[in-house]
């Protein structure tokens with residue numbers, strides 16, 4: 014909803030407050046409108062049912078029109094209505110007298126909701142497209158609407174049809190910066206939901222910001238279909254670490270190795286920006302082990318596994334394994350190494366004469382331990398890993 018000042022000439026400070034029924038509307042955000050783009054806005058939206066705006070600048074305004082935009086969410090049901098009633102409107106501390114005119118809003122049951130997304134995040138000076146979605150588009154034969162935006166933040170470049178509206182004629186008027194007019198009409202009614210058109214924009218240079226996109230003056234089938242709007246926003250930010258993800262999509266814009274889609278690694282950081290640090294998969298594959306029976310000790314060595322931060326090694330007696338028909342739950346005797354960083358170890362224990370040790374190693378990373386099992390279990394019946402997991406002597 015716009016807040017208008019007519020005329021605005023000579024005004025350099027405004028203290029504005031208005032109230033409304035909080036069971037019908039919730040305030041969400043406020044922006045300066047282009048006429049007041051040089052002003053500093055402080056919005057207090059904390060009190061349900063009340064919006065307070067404080068605007069000021071060193072240079073007085075000139076002209077007339079919209080000075081602020083306030084975004085609301087409709088929470089009331091169809092048939093509910095509210096007045097937006099002025100509580101106070103103080104211009105230049107009261108030096109400039111002002112009359113106020115209240116606003117009003119009623120909630121309707123709409124057959125069509127026209128929406129633009131809230132979640133678009135782009136870099137400054139970047140070309141991007143925003144879809145305009147109809148939910149549903151059923152019965153649409155003609156649609157006119159205006160997209161309002163701040164031309165100090167965005168430039169509209171073009172409008173293209175999306176597949177749902179392919180058979181329609183499209184007219185767009187980009188002549189007025191900040192007010193993009195779009196008309197669509199066809200000879201057969203549309204069916205289904207989805208994007209009708211997409212708007213090409215360019216984001217302008219400047220500080221990080223949230224740029225609103227408002228859908229206004231929606232007319233569906235010359236008023237025969239009730240249509241309403243779900244406005245959108247574009248977050249515009251720079252990409253300080255040059256990883257192709259602007260700060261609005263980058264969970265660390267000071268580290269080029271951290272961004273959505275980056276490989277997660279065990280570094281106590283959330284590398285892929287999914288909100289979880291070190292949520293990596295457990296090491297894949299089996300650690301193939303070479304054992305060298307040297308006099309008085311066994312020397313174990315294995316290849317490093319990709320992504321592993323350590324290794325667990327277990328040992329047991331072959332005689333128990335044979336006597337239990339391959340039960341690693343019974344045959345696991347000790348954990349030789351727990352999260353060992355090295356890829357070798359020496360075991361100076363000796364089996365009793367006539368017996369022998371078996372050894373198994375698994376890789377571990379911050380996602381947890383991998384497996385002791387190989388893809389081909391060889392001569393051992395049953396799986397090693399689940400058996401070892403049942404042993405009280407297993408590695409933690």
Ligand SMILES: [Ca+2]
Pocket residue numbers: 252253254255256257258259260263265266272
């Ligand atoms: Ca970045």
Ligand SMILES: [Ca+2]
Pocket residue numbers: 254256258263264265266267268269270271272
């Ligand atoms: Ca980054």
Ligand SMILES: [Ca+2]
Pocket residue numbers: 277282283284285286287288289290291292
């Ligand atoms: Ca993560």
Ligand SMILES: [Ca+2]
Pocket residue numbers: 277278279280281282283284290291292
């Ligand atoms: Ca990590």
